[in-house]
Amino acid sequence: MENARTALEDMRGEDLTKEFVLGHGDNVMMRTQLGETIITTINHLVHHRGQLSVYLRLKNENVPSIHGPSADTKGF
DSSP, rough: OOHHHHHHHHHOOOGGGSEEEEEEEEEEEEEEEEHHHHHHHHHHHHHHHHHHHHHHHHHTOOOOOOSSSSEEEEEE
16 A cells, blocks of 8 residues: 555656556556546545445444544544
């Protein structure tokens, strides 16, 4: 996590337009701009956080605070 934070903090605007290639060996699965990949990844993580929240609510469990307090955190 700390490596990702450092990489993002050191990034400049023009770095976001550089090509990002996702591949396995010689097989290229995706080519896109780095900025688009970062945004898509964050959106994907947020989506799954939402799914987890719904699942926990259906099981009558508290949603943990991950990036700040949830509505189940005392004092919220």
